[in-house]
Amino acid sequence: MIEANNPDLKSWVEVPANSDFPIQNLPFGIFSINNASPRAGVAIGNFVVDLSVLSELGFFDQLELADNTVFHKQVLNDFMALGKPVWTAVRNRISELLRDDNPELRDNSDAKRQVLYPLQMVQMHLPVQVGDYTDFYSSIEHATNVGTMFRGKENALPANWLHLPIGYHGRASSIVVSGTPVYRPKGQTKADDAAMPTYQPSRLLDFELEMAFIVGQSTNMGESITTKKAEEHIFGMVLFNDWSARDIQKWEYVPLGPFLGKSFASSISPWIVTLDALDPYRVASPQQEPEVLPYLQFEGKKNFDIQLEVSIQPENQEEKLVCQSNFKYMYWNMAQQLAHHTVNGCNINVGDMCASGTISGKDETAYGSMLELTWRGSKPISMPDGTERKFIQDNDTVIMRGFCQKEGFARIGFGEVTGKVFPAI
Ligand code: MN
Numbered sequence: 001m002i003e004a005n006n007p008d009l010k011s012w013v014e015v016p017a018n019s020d021f022p023i024q025n026l027p028f029g030i031f032s033i034n035n036a037s038p039r040a041g042v043a044i045g046n047f048v049v050d051l052s053v054l055s056e057l058g059f060f061d062q063l064e065l066a067d068n069t070v071f072h073k074q075v076l077n078d079f080m081a082l083g084k085p086v087w088t089a090v091r092n093r094i095s096e097l098l099r100d101d102n103p104e105l106r107d108n109s110d111a112k113r114q115v116l117y118p119l120q121m122v123q124m125h126l127p128v129q130v131g132d133y134t135d136f137y138s139s140i141e142h143a144t145n146v147g148t149m150f151r152g153k154e155n156a157l158p159a160n161w162l163h164l165p166i167g168y169h170g171r172a173s174s175i176v177v178s179g180t181p182v183y184r185p186k187g188q189t190k191a192d193d194a195a196m197p198t199y200q201p202s203r204l205l206d207f208e209l210e211m212a213f214i215v216g217q218s219t220n221m222g223e224s225i226t227t228k229k230a231e232e233h234i235f236g237m238v239l240f241n242d243w244s245a246r247d248i249q250k251w252e253y254v255p256l257g258p259f260l261g262k263s264f265a266s267s268i269s270p271w272i273v274t275l276d277a278l279d280p281y282r283v284a285s286p287q288q289e290p291e292v293l294p295y296l297q298f299e300g301k302k303n304f305d306i307q308l309e310v311s312i313q314p315e316n317q318e319e320k321l322v323c324q325s326n327f328k329y330m331y332w333n334m335a336q337q338l339a340h341h342t343v344n345g346c347n348i349n350v351g352d353m354c355a356s357g358t359i360s361g362k363d364e365t366a367y368g369s370m371l372e373l374t375w376r377g378s379k380p381i382s383m384p385d386g387t388e389r390k391f392i393q394d395n396d397t398v399i400m401r402g403f404c405q406k407e408g409f410a411r412i413g414f415g416e417v418t419g420k421v422f423p424a425i
Pocket of ligand 1: 135242357358
């Protein structure tokens with residue numbers, strides 16, 4: 001076991017019992033306070049630790065980092081570029097500094113005052129500069145549901161689906177941090193029985209429950225990443241809401257795939273949970289049949305048991321839980337996705353983001369989009385205030401949460417990603 005994941009560790013920082021951020025997690029993010037410039041931080045309990053000040057005070061000196069300014073940057077890209085051994089060493093050092101039996105920081109009240117801020121006082125920012133963004137389609141339950149709706153049960157999965165992790169290149173400029181307003185997209189749609197398309201605000205605005213991994217190590221053109229080496233290129237994971245306009249998507253997607261029905265916004269949670277922190281929650285993948293090509297084969301546990309939830313909160317109302325799913329259902333894992341992404345020699349860069357695709361489970365309550373939950377609007381969901389939802393309405397807030405929990409291990413979580421939908425501009 002990685003020592004920083006030891007469930008017996010306790011911090012001198014108070015951590016509430018059900019916190020997503022115990023000392024065994026230590027997710028990285030970018031925050032600002034009182035109009036100061038954004039800098040790198042780590043979450044613990046209800047606090048954020050300022051890594052730029054920790055570094056200035058010499059607490060990382062022993063690590064002999066190649067670049068001492070990485071925690072002062074407004075994104076984590078330069079820190080990630082230092083490589084996986086450095087990510088691990090920094091997380092281990094932070095764990096050591098926060099342990100209840102280590103007086104280094106605990107008994108240095110002057111330093112503590114400079115590095116610890118209550119989370120509720122800080123503003124969170126997009127943690128990385130996203131160069132390229134790819135969205136996969138890797139949940140067999142989601143692909144089967146959508147395929148059944150649009151092509152019928154017999155042709156639900158496209159012919160290639162079981163042989164490669166399908167994906168498309170998305171839009172990086174509109175990836176935003178949790179809490180950023182989302183405006184209802186406008187665009188072309190065409191009803192099945194209409195002769196001509198119309199231009200209007202989307203009527204079928206949806207969420208997609210996804211997770212994304214962030215590339216922390218680049219490759220050169222011509223190189224490919226093996227499934228064995230893939231995790232050395234993955235810094236960590238966030239929750240990802242791939243907002244989708246179903247009516248725009250339906251009219252535009254043939255033959256080149258998603259375009260404006262997706263590119264208006266994607267929201268992510270602000271804290272990146274490292275693969276090191278997720279290590280205790282590794283689980284085996286679903287059996288893949290037929291056998292995949294050699295470059296997609298892998299060894300060991302490459303899936304992760306991450307419990308996921310989606311709630312809808314109408315304005316001034318209590319939220320309603322509409323979905324409970326799990327990342328472990330994914331048919332294609334991240335190592336396979338990265339191996340496939342680079343098999344043609346396409347290079348990847350630090351800060352690239354790869355989302356999973358909608359994460360649905362077998363159970364109807366585990367469907368990761370309104371499209372599936374209401375089966376194209378035929379089974380509306382009733383809300384606490386007596387209204388119904390087929391899709392997302394103006395002034396609704398969509399909230400996604402994720403956490404890992406099992407007997408004998410520390411519960412760790414992702415916090416949440418929220419987005420409120422405003423009327424089209
Ligand atoms: Mn998607």
